[in-house]
Amino acid sequence: MEHATRDAAVLLGQARRVVVFTGAGMSAESGVPTFRDALTGLWRRFDAQALATPEAFHDDPALVWGWYEWRRSAVRRARPNAGHRAVAAIEARIPDSVLITQNVDDLHERAGSAAPVHLHGSLFAPRCAACARPAPAPDGVAEEPADGRRVPPPRCGHCAGLVRPGVVWFGEALPQEALAAAVEAASACDLLITVGTSGLVYPAAEIPHLAARRGAAVIQVNPDETPLDRVADVNLRGPAAQALPALVEAAWGGTDLRAG
Ligand code: BJW
Ligand code: ZN
Numbered sequence: 001m002e003h004a005t006r007d008a009a010v011l012l013g014q015a016r017r018v019v020v021f022t023g024a025g026m027s028a029e030s031g032v033p034t035f036r037d038a039l040t041g042l043w044r045r046f047d048a049q050a051l052a053t054p055e056a057f058h059d060d061p062a063l064v065w066g067w068y069e070w071r072r073s074a075v076r077r078a079r080p081n082a083g084h085r086a087v088a089a090i091e092a093r094i095p096d097s098v099l100i101t102q103n104v105d106d107l108h109e110r111a112g113s114a115a116p117v118h119l120h121g122s123l124f125a126p127r128c129a130a131c132a133r134p135a136p137a138p139d140g141v142a143e144e145p146a147d148g149r150r151v152p153p154p155r156c157g158h159c160a161g162l163v164r165p166g167v168v169w170f171g172e173a174l175p176q177e178a179l180a181a182a183v184e185a186a187s188a189c190d191l192l193i194t195v196g197t198s199g200l201v202y203p204a205a206e207i208p209h210l211a212a213r214r215g216a217a218v219i220q221v222n223p224d225e226t227p228l229d230r231v232a233d234v235n236l237r238g239p240a241a242q243a244l245p246a247l248v249e250a251a252w253g254g255t256d257l258r259a260g
Helices: 003-014 054-059 061-077 082-093 176-188 206-213 240-254
Strands: 016-024 097-099 121-128 163-167 190-197 217-220 234-236
Touching: 003 190, 003 217, 003 234, 003 240, 016 082, 016 176, 016 206, 054 061, 054 240, 061 121, 061 163, 082 097, 082 190, 082 234, 082 240, 097 176, 176 206, 217 240
Parallel strands: 016 097, 016 190, 190 217, 217 234
Antiparallel strands: 121 163
């Protein structure tokens, strides 16, 4: 076993209050591209950072809705990976744990995590852009639109405003309750495990720094270097679907999280 995994397992074995903080790399091995790798195929010539804005939706609602429909379809076809299951196993083992995710997919829930704190909203909770009332998520897999991209968004049943994805775009405030829950959990934990995030997008990226400032140990799981390297006590340089099950097994033995 690698030294880093052993060191991390000691921290996890001693921890009483754990925060797991996840980003797009968590779902990469489920076949969901990371935010910065998201634009493949038909979407290659677009810029994710420009599409994930209120301005882009205002200028071309069908383009932005089409992008999210395409991603929602991909997530529906995806399955949780062994990393998601390892996170659920940590929660089952340590009742005082809180899962904070930046991801807009539902793979943590489908792996058995009861109540992830979604800092950036969800692909499955559209709402009216005008009156903010929740709108039904279109069911089924979106038909491939004629030009491969544009899908006009539905209209709100109350005010006929445009329905928008229930996610947090650049320049928008994070959901107050979720941010407050995340800040509280990060302030009170004794261990934070950050998984698969570039640590570039604020205020979410502040969460591991906050935990470290309050005295928590920090473990990072990421195949690449990130700005969070310097707050991490242990860096597990590997993909989440391998490093997390290995960590859980090293801490407590037993469970085979790889199958399923
Ligand atoms: C693996 C792996 C494997 C790969 N295993 N790992 C302070 C400083 C500078 C700027 C700002 C600041 N404060 C605010 C800002 C502005 C802005 C911001 O942060 N900009 C930066 C880009 C500079 N922030 C905002 O605008 C936020 N709002 C705000 O501040 O509002 C202020 C306000 C207050 C009051 C009223 C009004 C306004 C909002 C940010 C919202 C972010 N939303 C998005 C889109 C969501 C919907 C969608 O998905 O389309 O959230 S952006 C995108 O980034 C998405 C992600 O959740 C988020 C984080 O990305 P993540 O998860 O880290 O993914 P990647 O792709 O970046 O990285 C993947 C990582 O995985 C990599 O490290 C890989 O190595 C790794 N990996 N395979 C493990 N197998
Ligand atoms: Zn409305």
